[in-house]
Amino acid sequence: MTTASELPSLRLDATREQVLERATAIVADAWRSFDTARPEQPQIGERLQALLRAELPQAGSSALGALEDAAQMLDVSLAQPRPRFFAFVGSSGLEIGVLGDLLASCFDVNLAVWAGAASEVEDQAIRWVSEFIGFPAAAGAFTSGGTISNVTALAAAREHALPGARRTGVGDVHGALYCSAEAHYSVVRSAELLGLGSAWVRSLPQDDHRRLLPAATAAAIDADRAAGIAPVAVVATAGTTLTGAVDPIAGLADVCEERGVWLHVDGAYGVAAASTLSAGHLFTGLDRADSVTLDAHKWLFLPKACGVVLVRRREDLHGALAHEEDYIPHERPDHHMVDITLEYSRPFRALKLWLAFRAHGADAIRAAIERNLGQARLLHRELGRHDDLEPLCGEPMLSVVPFRHVPSGVADLDAHNARLAQALQEDGSVWISPARVDGKVCLRPCVVNYRTTDDDVRALVELTRELGTRLAR
C-alpha cells in the first residue's frame, strides 16, 4: 500500500492525461487561430476582470478550470505569433519551438553547470547558429534575451578595456561606448548597469541610410583617448529597432582593429538575415567582431526566451565572469557555464533552436527570413502607390518600414498619425505601434513572422488608409 508520504506532495484533481489533453487542445486551437488574421483584438470581459481581482487562493481548485481560464486570459492578450502582429520586433512562436519549450520545461534541466546531453546540445546549437550567421564563435550561450546578451558581451569588453575593473570597480577612469544614435536602449542600459554611466555612451551621427559613420566613430574614439577616456567598445547595430538600419560592420571593424577597441555587434533583431542572399552583404565584416548578440526569438522565429551571445575568444567571457564557490565545484570545467554566463540557473533554451534546425533545416529558415525581407520591400512599394502614404525611409535594408498617413487637408500630421495608431489598435485586426522617426510620429511595422503573408502586408496598407481617411474627415 502506498501511503501519503510516498506520493508527491502536490497533486491535481485531474489525471495527467486529462490536463495534457486540455492543454494540447488549447494549443491546437491557438495554432489554428494563428493561421489567419483575426477580425479584432477582443477585450478583457467582466468574468476575467473579476478573476483578475481575486485574492490569493488558499485552497486549490479545478486544474482543468484553471487551464481554461488561462486560455481565456491568453486569448485576450497580445499574442505576437498572429500573422498581422507588426509591432516592435515580434516573435513567431514557431510550433516545433513551442514543443521544445514543453519538453525543456518538463525535464527542467539546469544549464548552470554540466547537465548531461543537454550541455552538449547547447554547444551544438551554438555552433549551428554561429555557422548560420557566419561568425567564428569560440564560445557562446543561450540567454534570456538581447539585453542580457548585450550586458554580458559588454561586461567582457569592460574587463578587456579596464582590466581588474570587476574586482576594483570602474573607479575614476571613464570608459565609453560608441554606437549609432539609434542603437537599442540596451546599450545605454549596459553603460548604466556596468557603472560606466549613460553620459559616456557616444551616440554618433548616422549617414543618409541611418548607419553609424565609421569616420565619426574613429574621431570620437581618438578624441576620448586624447582626453584620457578609455574606449570600452564600439557597438554596431544590425539592425536598428527604429528603422532596421545595419551599421557598416567592416568599416567599424577597421576602426576597431586599428585602435585595439572591442567590436560588439548587436544583431538581436537583424543578424539572422546575414544568412540570406538578398541581405547577407549588409553584414560583411561580421566575422571580425569580438562578440555578437542574436535573439533567436526574433528572426529565427522561436518562442521567447531564446537569446544568444557569441564571442570570438572564450577567455573573454571567462575573464569577466569566472569564479570559485564552495557550493558549486568545477567538476566539468568545460561546461561550468556559470563561468561564462551572466545568469546562473538557466533553462534549456537551446533545445528549441536545435529542434528548429533539425526539423526545418537551415535552408527553409533562411527562405522564411528572405520572405519577410521581400514583404518589407513589397510594403515599401505599396506605400509608393498611394499619395496619402509617406515612407519615412528609403527601401528597407531589413524589414522595418516606417511610414505615415499624409492625407491632404490635415495640418497636424503627428496628431493624426498618433490617433491613427490608436484607431488601428482599437480595430485590432492588425497590431502596430507608433514610433517617432526624425521627430515625426509614424507607424512602424516590422515583418519578422513566418506566418505573415503578402496579403497580410497589403491588408495593413488598406486598413491604414481606410481608418486614416475616416479620421481625417
Place this chain on the structure above:
Amino acid sequence: MTTASELPSLRLDATREQVLERATAIVADAWRSFDTARPEQPQIGERLQALLRAELPQAGSSALGALEDAAQMLDVSLAQPRPRFFAFVGSSGLEIGVLGDLLASCFDVNLAVWAGAASEVEDQAIRWVSEFIGFPAAAGAFTSGGTISNVTALAAAREHALPGARRTGVGDVHGALYCSAEAHYSVVRSAELLGLGSAWVRSLPQDDHRRLLPAATAAAIDADRAAGIAPVAVVATAGTTLTGAVDPIAGLADVCEERGVWLHVDGAYGVAAASTLSAGHLFTGLDRADSVTLDAHKWLFLPKACGVVLVRRREDLHGALAHEEDYIPHERPDHHMVDITLEYSRPFRALKLWLAFRAHGADAIRAAIERNLGQARLLHRELGRHDDLEPLCGEPMLSVVPFRHVPSGVADLDAHNARLAQALQEDGSVWISPARVDGKVCLRPCVVNYRTTDDDVRALVELTRELGTRLAR
C-alpha cells in the same frame, strides 16, 4: 486555391496533431518516470554522440524523429524533477507549471510593455506571491532568475545610494555591499557588474548558526562611512546555498533603518519557507526590507525560469531603469514594464505561478514546503543514527543538510568524500554534488522537491553508507 505565399513559410512534415501527440507522450512518459527514483543515470550512447557531432542541417528532416531524438537527449540529461535529485538547489518542474510554460510559449506574449490580460495576470501573480511570503510589495516583476533579480534590486539600491550614478557612472566614490561570508556569488557578481567591484563586497562574519551578525554589519557600515565609502546595500541571505542559513532579517533591518541603508533580502532559495508554520519565524522582519529576490523555480516547485524581484516602492525600480525611446512609446505607463525590469522582452513567466496557485492553492504549496523542511530534519536525525556519518551543521534551518562519511581508518576524509561524491554520481540512482563547508569536502543534499519522499531521503543515507564503506575498504 491557397498559394504558397498565403501559407506560413515554415511547415513541418507531420500534422499538428501528430507532433502534439508525440510531444505529450514524451511528457507523460517523463512524468511517470519522475514518480519514482530511477536505478541509474544512463550514459550518452553512441548514436546520440554521433548526433551531437552533426553539422548544421541544411535540409529539414522528420519532425517526429527530431522530437524523439530530443526525448532521448533529455533522458540522458540531468532532470532536476527526479525525486532523488539532491544537488545544488534543484527544480521540481511542477506539472501544472509545465503546462503553463507550454501555453505561454504557444501564445508568445511579450511582457516588455502592456500586452493585454497577460500584464494583469503578472500583476496578480506578483500580488499573490508577495502575500504568500508576507512582503508588502508595491511593484515587482518576473525575471529569468535569482541573479537577474539580485542585479535588478541592487541596481536600484546603487541609484539610491549614489544618485545619478546611472548617468555619470559610479566614478571615484566607492560603494560597498554587506553580506554573509556565505552569500550567493550573485551578490559578488552584482558588485562586479554594477561597477562597484568585488573588492567592495564586505563578506562579514557569521554567528554559530552561520548567520550574518547584525553588529558586525553595523560596524562595517560605520567604518566605511567614516572612510568616505558609500554603503549601497545590506544583502540578507535567506537562506544560504551552502547550508541553508537564514540571516537575521529583523536585526539587519534595525541596522539599515538606523543608518538609512538599503536592505535587500536574497531569498532566491529559501524565502518561500516564510509561508510555513515551522520556519516562518526565521524570516521575521522580511516586511521591512526594501527589496526581495525569490526564485519560484526553486521552492515554489515551478519549472525554470521563474525568478521574481519585489520592491517596497515602485519608484526605486523606476528611478534606476526608466527611459524614453522613439520606438517604444509610453502607451500604458503603468504597464511599461521595461521601465522597471532589467530585461527587455520577457516571456509570460507569471502564468505558471498563477496556474499553480489556482490549481493547488497556497495551503497545499505551503504544506509541500513544510514536508521538505521535515525531510531535512529527518535526514539530520538519520545522520545521528550512524557513527560513520557526520553532519557538518546543527539541525537544519531550511532544507540543506551538509554531511560527510567518516568511516574509521580513513585518514584523508576530504579525498574520501570527494571520491564518494563521484561514486554516487556514477551510480546515478541519487544525484548529489560535493561542496566544502569550513574547508571540509562533504556531500550537500538540498531537499526542495515536491516529489521527494521520506524513503528517498533514507535511500540517500543508505546508498552513501554502502558506497562509502566499499570505497573505504
